[in-house]
Amino acid sequence: MTVFRYPTPKGSDITPRETYLSRRSIMAGLAAAPFGQSAHAAPLPTKTGPFSGALTPTDKQDVTHFNNFYEFGMDKSDPAENSGAFKPMPWTLRIEGEVAEPQTIDIAALIAQGGIEQRIYRMRCVEAWSMVIPWDGIPLAAILKRANPLGSARYVAFESVHRPSEMPGQNGGFGSLDWPYVEGLRLDEAMNPLTFLALGIYGETLPNQNGAPVRLVVPWKYGFKGIKSIVRIRLTKDQPPTTWQRMAPDEYGFYANVNPDVDHPRWSQASERVIGSSSLFGEKRQPTLMFNGYADQVASLYTGMDLRHFY
Ligand SMILES: Nc1nc2c(c(=O)[nH]1)N[C@H]1C(S)=C(S)[C@@H](COP(=O)(O)O)O[C@H]1N2
Ligand SMILES: [Mo]
Numbered sequence: 001m002t003v004f005r006y007p008t009p010k011g012s013d014i015t016p017r018e019t020y021l022s023r024r025s026i027m028a029g030l031a032a033a034p035f036g037q038s039a040h041a042a043p044l045p046t047k048t049g050p051f052s053g054a055l056t057p058t059d060k061q062d063v064t065h066f067n068n069f070y071e072f073g074m075d076k077s078d079p080a081e082n083s084g085a086f087k088p089m090p091w092t093l094r095i096e097g098e099v100a101e102p103q104t105i106d107i108a109a110l111i112a113q114g115g116i117e118q119r120i121y122r123m124r125c126v127e128a129w130s131m132v133i134p135w136d137g138i139p140l141a142a143i144l145k146r147a148n149p150l151g152s153a154r155y156v157a158f159e160s161v162h163r164p165s166e167m168p169g170q171n172g173g174f175g176s177l178d179w180p181y182v183e184g185l186r187l188d189e190a191m192n193p194l195t196f197l198a199l200g201i202y203g204e205t206l207p208n209q210n211g212a213p214v215r216l217v218v219p220w221k222y223g224f225k226g227i228k229s230i231v232r233i234r235l236t237k238d239q240p241p242t243t244w245q246r247m248a249p250d251e252y253g254f255y256a257n258v259n260p261d262v263d264h265p266r267w268s269q270a271s272e273r274v275i276g277s278s279s280l281f282g283e284k285r286q287p288t289l290m291f292n293g294y295a296d297q298v299a300s301l302y303t304g305m306d307l308r309h310f311y
Contacts, residue, residue: 041204046136049117051194056067057120058131058201062276067209068125069228070177071160071167078169079209086166088205088212088229095143097234098153103146107213110138111199118203119196119217124258124292126222129273133273136200141191149187149235156190157240158183158216159232177243183216183227184254185242186301194297197230220255220294253311257302260293262311 057063069079072086089108096102115137124130144156160181164170170179189195196217199206207210211228218225224244234240244252251265260270269288277284291298302310 015211033293041200041207043095043204044111044116044136044200045114046200046203047120048117048182052118052120055120055122057133057134057202058276063131063133063201064207064209065124066275068223069169069209069211071169071179071181071229072209073169074175076301081206082168083208086163086208086212088208091213091231093214093230094232095147095235096232097236098135098150099144099235100148100150102148105143105146107199109208110203115198119197121194121217122289122292122294123217123226124251124272124288125221126224126256126264126269128264128267128269128271128288129275129287130288131275134202135198136203137198137214137217139193140195140197140216141193143197144190144233144235148236152237153208153235154187155236155239156185156187157232157234157236158185158227158230159234160227161231161284163231178246179240180231181227182240183225183242185218185225186239187235188301189218189231189298190300192301194294220258220291222258224252226255255302255307255310257307257311258288259290259307259311260288261290262308 016208044175044183065080066076067079068076072079091107092150093105093110094102095105116138118134118136120134122130122133123133160178160179161167162170164179168212169176185195196219198211198215198217199213200208201207206215211226211230214229214230215228216226225242239254242252242254244256263269271285272288274284274286289295
């Protein structure tokens, strides 16, 4: 099998582009950075998938420089500034727990297998700001099915990498989180066709600050569910703990579905700042949509549940 290699030098950004590239050109592109530029992002063989819709993506500069990734610091500019030494390759993702075939997936091999599609999704942070991001990846369901989930599996637990030598935010400090960052979904949420494992953005491998080399995307939930730089996925019988629920259980629940009618204890969730919309007239705010606009796809997962109680 051809092995995908992550490019090494971190350098200037490549202009965003939305192209379908043949396998051969991908490998050639990895071998030589285009036009003599050094590149820290490699092209991914992406095809337009479902859920690309009519959304206009946020500027790449904003998507890659306004981030939450506490492993690299707590300010929005920290992840881009402090993640240069992080090594996302080689990387393996372990799938285990209530499955018939536990396995270790090599991310370079996974990328080389192809079948990567683009999804343009709304992304709504619990802090009441939003973006639109063009992700490249594969449905989480496809990965889980490989491991053959047992009938006893009811939840999916995710774990980020713990690597303090490359992640300055993991070296403690006041207000820091417990490491590693962990998240969870109910199995039916994990298997929903919207739930995505992203390997890239804008047709290229994920920048470190966006969760290289593999992160979760659950577009109807607040952004903190989208755990970055995942090393382990464990299917479980019981609901797993999540980082933000541990930190402040009265503010952040397990479900964390985007819901304009259920406010955060300290602020309203009825509307959101649109990142990248600043102009002379100020920054745009828009109403927040139930399930972040994905109610048609996911509302049925919560039939009969009190979403104020299960926030
Ligand atoms: N491991 C890890 N994953 C994480 C976070 C984090 O601090 N650590 N922050 C979360 C939050 S709060 C948000 S809003 C999104 C931000 O993703 P982005 O920076 O790619 O937009 O990542 C989520 N995933
Ligand atoms: Mo967030």
